[in-house]
Amino acid sequence: MAKKVYVIPCSGIGKAAASVGREAMYRVVEELRPEVADTLCLSLLVMGDEEALEKIRKNYCISVDGCGKDCARKNIELSGGRLASSRRVHDVLKKHRDLQPEGVRDIGENGRKLAGLLADELAAEVDAATGGGE
Amino acid sequence: MDMQPKKVGVLSCSGEAEAEGTICRNAVRLVMEKYRPDVVTTLCLPLYLAGDTGEREFAKKFPVISVDGCGKLCARRATEKYSGTVQDAIDLRALLEEWGVTEKLSRSHPGELEDKLAERLAAEIVKRIDAIIEDGKIVER
Ligand code: SF4
Numbered sequence: 001m002a003k004k005v006y007v008i009p010c011s012g013i014g015k016a017a018a019s020v021g022r023e024a025m026y027r028v029v030e031e032l033r034p035e036v037a038d039t040l041c042l043s044l045l046v047m048g049d050e051e052a053l054e055k056i057r058k059n060y061c062i063s064v065d066g067c068g069k070d071c072a073r074k075n076i077e078l079s080g081g082r083l084a085s086s087r088r089v090h091d092v093l094k095k096h097r098d099l100q101p102e103g104v105r106d107i108g109e110n111g112r113k114l115a116g117l118l119a120d121e122l123a124a125e126v127d128a129a130t131g132g133g134e
Numbered sequence: 135m136d137m138q139p140k141k142v143g144v145l146s147c148s149g150e151a152e153a154e155g156t157i158c159r160n161a162v163r164l165v166m167e168k169y170r171p172d173v174v175t176t177l178c179l180p181l182y183l184a185g186d187t188g189e190r191e192f193a194k195k196f197p198v199i200s201v202d203g204c205g206k207l208c209a210r211r212a213t214e215k216y217s218g219t220v221q222d223a224i225d226l227r228a229l230l231e232e233w234g235v236t237e238k239l240s241r242s243h244p245g246e247l248e249d250k251l252a253e254r255l256a257a258e259i260v261k262r263i264d265a266i267i268e269d270g271k272i273v274e275r
Pocket residue numbers: 010011012013014015018065066067068069070071072178179180181
């Protein structure tokens with residue numbers, strides 16, 4: 001069984017939704033599932049860092065994308081990572097249309113609530129990947 | 135670059151795992167939103183690999199300043215690998231050393247110190263953008 005689940009957001013610089021994905025990831029890896037979930041810089045995959053490639057090939061990954069370009073998912077796939085699941089922030093936003101994030105640097109109160117909801121879903125997916133749970 | 139570009143490309147690493155990465159991302163947004171909104175363009179870095187609409191033309195179309203959180207220099211190296219040479223490059227971790235910053239920084243909960251450093255880095259990026267403009271590397275409007 002894989003030891004860790006890497007939650008990897010796209011961190012898109014132009015979209016508030018991408019910042020929501022990043023915030024949700026931090027909640028999962030630092031608060032909700034710190035023992036089994038971790039992250040790494042997506043840019044390391046873009047430039048082909050060997051150590052990062054080994055991590056995503058030996059463990060599971062969950063991608064979190066800020067728009068339909070699905071950069072996190074595609075970079076993980078193209079790098080040969082083991083993708084356990086892939087999420088878009090918009091999937092959660094569709095269910096909670098009142099929680100529009102404000103901006104890229106500060107997602108605001110609504111954005112933080114949205115990130116919390118997404119984080120709960122991601123934590124459940126971490127559990128599914130590791131066969132664990134709280 | 136065949137035609138004289140109108141903008142400077144400023145490209146931040148994503149830097150999810152490092153506090154410096156979060157500062158870089160915020161600093162680039164500050165420059166885009168507040169300090170040089172009319173002369174700066176950017177790109178989501180992972181599009182170099184995942185994109186399909188000419189993202190790899192970025193460094194051919196614009197003089198690029200890469201802004202990286204640490205010595206891995208992902209933005210610089212990815213640009214050089216996929217797109218072209220960078221005009222200027224910033225390694226924030228090296229800059230922090232120069233500035234004598236030794237405090238522990240947060241990647242997930244940037245506070246007053248991280249915000250100040252993002253502002254300081256934004257000022258550094260602006261300086262480098264202005265140098266590119268002064269060199270006549272973009273068409274002034
Ligand atoms: S999926 Fe790609 S293009 Fe869309 S916001 Fe994220 S990094 Fe940017």
